[in-house]
Amino acid sequence: MARFWVCLAGAGFFLGFLVLHSRLCGSPVLRKFAFQISWRTKEIPYRLDVDWPKHSEYFTGATFCVAIDSLSGLVYIAQRGDNIPKVLVFTEDGYFLRSWNYTVDTPHGIFAASTLHEQSVWITDVGSGSYGHTIKKYNSFGDLVQVLGTPGKKGTSLNPLQFDNPAELYVDDTGDIYIVDGDGGLNNRLIKLSQDFMMLWLHGERGTGPAKFNIPHSVTLDSSGRVWVADRGNKRIQVFDKDTGEWLGAWDNCFTEEGPSSVRFTPDGKYVIVAQLNLSRLLLAAAPPVGSIGNCSVISTIQLADQVLPHLLDVSGKTGAIYVAEIGAKQVQKYVPMNSYFPSFGS
Template sequence: MFRKKQLWIVMIGLMLFAILILVDIGTKEIIYKDPPQVIAQSPHYKAEVIWPLTMKDKEIAGEASGVAIAASGNLYYLHRGSSSYGGDKRITEPTIIEIDPQTKEVKKRWGENLFVSPHGLEIDPYGQIYVTDTILNQVFKFSPEGALLQTFGEEYPFYLEWTLRIRNLIPHFPTGINADTFARPTDLTVGKDESIIVSDGYRNHRIVKFDASGKRVWEVNQFGANAGQFHLPHSITQDKDGNLYVADRNNARIQVFTPDGSFRESWNQSELGRPFAVDVGLDEHIYVADGGDALYSEGNQEQSQIVILDRNGKFLSRFGAWGTQVGQMKIPHDIEVDHRGTIYIADLQNKRLQAFYKTEQK
């Protein structure tokens, strides 16, 4: 009984300490850049809103979170309905919208009462759908029909939130977390063997690979701004050779890793802005959603851009403007490119999915 009382005293003390330093954590060591020169519109792309189009869908549309393309060609769009990032209740609206990209017809709406704060969306070569939830701290795998097949990630104890916040200020602070527990996972990429690599995320600052059965294979896990370290890995994708591209958001850069998780290089040129999401096109160009600094306490630049790089990280172009008009964005949260070169953007604060169609072939 005495030991239990001591444990509770220690835990309460840790929580109080965490509260005292909470304000500092969100801004500590965040990298800021001078805003790059931008082009509001590109002559090579024409924009269109894909969803929501009907009054019914506009009534349920919430924060735009993710977008993915199935092998069938259909689009899958993830949003947060009447909730928002960090919500505390199950979302009652259908959060996953399946769309025919040619006709704009909604084929299916589902995902109600499944998620609390859905964040990342991915579809594997077999049409299976994966969603990360930053409050449930798990990755969910669904069949193409929406049946839950598998859940990755162990239970997230109540005290972890506080101990992880302290650890991010005091390296090596004991947290009690194990390597199979996610702490605000943001995104994932899936291999042909159904292995998954998760960017994990707001608290853990790591990327971690699991095989199809859920067994952990490797992880890269270190908080910081040096090569191979992370400060909010927010998005992850891979190219045809399995090389990994991570949007290291608070460090305002893209980091590149080999298929086994070895660090290869880092791209932090000013033209990148602040990468929120990254995708690789069939043309092997790297497409980046620059969400700017609007969500940051020291950020005064309302910037939303699409950035295109070659496979070696060489800057090719960037375009887009902040706003609510078609073609404008208010924080592009996710990006996906189809086989035609069409760029799809989950437009966070505008609560919509936009497409940018190529108007000429290069």
Template sequence: MMKRLLVSALFLTSVAVPLSGQGGRGARAVPAAGPPAPQLAFHIEEDFFKLPENIWPSEAVGVALNSKGHIFLLNRGNHPLLEFGTDGSFIASMGEGSTIFHAAHSVRFDAEDNMWLVDAGNNVVVKFTAKRRIVQALGRRLEPWVYMTHGIERAIPGPASFYQPTDTAVGPDGSTYITDGYGNSRVVKFTREGNLVKYWGDRGARPGQFNTPHSIVIDRNANLYVADRQNNRVQVFDTDGKFKQEWPLDGLAWSLCITPGPNQVIFVGSVGKVYKMGLDGKVLGTFGKLGRLPGWFDSIHAIACPDEKTVYVANEFSYRFDKVVLDQGAQPSSR
């Protein structure tokens, strides 16, 4: 069980260093249209997560797996972070009473099993070791006047400050990429040590612009994929912020996960639906339908995919986490 964490620990490693410049924008590159994507058959493992009787999740906002295959569920209730074993057995809860979870938004693990927590309410991204000790914090908590002054502009001063960040991805070299999503409409890059390198993006719908960059992942070849939620697309960049491609969707791009291994695929969580996509932007299939009953999905705030057949889904507004198993073939699901 994690002990109460002090807010002051968050701000010891805040950074404010010179900016190296924004990434360039490339020409619009859109994958060619193909035949309609198949509906993927699936089933949900009902009651997979064995919750104690005294714990009830609230808004389901994050899901991630560590190297042991343990599943971490992030919610906005009194027990913000819940850890489960590979069989769904409850292990521990963390974050009770901690201000770090003021408005929890996402949780991720890097290759070294460090845990990254994005707190959109405090405008910070916190790095924990595998033993849950804080070793780095990016961003800083903002005073109320900042929101009042810059609310209309949807931006804040200072390149190393965030305005409601949404997600993070860690590259092979330890560089950290943060979607500074609700307020600043950009991606921010930091070194392993927490020094600001650069940022790119502003509010808009052109290539390299964003309207709520909500999720981010990185592949084996160091390509970055950003869920540009309100623009209904995924954008692809290199690690210097150069635009490479965009993938238009027929729904909001809420969340992303990418499978491990040599042949990676991406799952995109939307509203009531999940897209399975190749790294070339081709839609390999979709599954799900809109609803709050078991077996249906609402706004998929976060998604995790330890392999190509298993997907964990955070249904934000039905306060529910699901383990989804894709069945063989591409026949329409009965759900």
């Protein structure tokens, strides 16, 4: 019996050492093993903030997308419906500030890009009206600043630029713009534009091979200079070099049931957060080290109620909170990281 307890204590010490070493030293092999321990013990890394927002009655349509301006602490939500405000603005604490409805037809994706000198909100519009098939830039009060694309005309042209159901975009710190154009329709492409809207590189063909797409639905960047695209119809995430456009690899092993609809990173860059629309599920996966994409390794899942349908999500750069736009539930929900799991940015 004594030998049994000695062995058991030794095994516990060894596992504890692996977890501690992986967190402190960053060994990818040990880190993966530690993540599997966390997943198997069913640790929950986030909790639902049931008090966000303070007044949910402002959600009056199908909430398709959400964007966090961490610099100003604002949350922008775009919703669809007739005779309703298309854009709602809340604080990260959940207080409603204002709404606007100017020149927005049918919003699909939204992105907030702010500097110390400018606050801007970008919206992809997939409507068929005079404002449709465009990507529009607004200031924080809803004044239209810039229009990309040919208003009211879908197409494949790059000069002049045309879109057909542009799904989402991401603006990096230099002002360069990454666009996934292809929530159905004519195009299945990833476009990189400079801050003055010059074409820098393009992947633009429908297919299943590397750098080809079937409904590219969401795009984001990591801190290592890699572009991540939720290739929803192909049930995978594809990764590219942001400077050259070179294809770096793909994740498909996590998405056998359904493809990803949204992809974002936690502020520390250690985790990838993925939404799966029809499964009403969020995945938390380990971000790969620099120089290797590897395979997707799921650390934890957040199972939402049936028919919630998480469409697109965003993450606060300050708190690490996840905001999920749910088109089935017609709401946005906030998930707050647990201090015990994310000591660096938990709240």
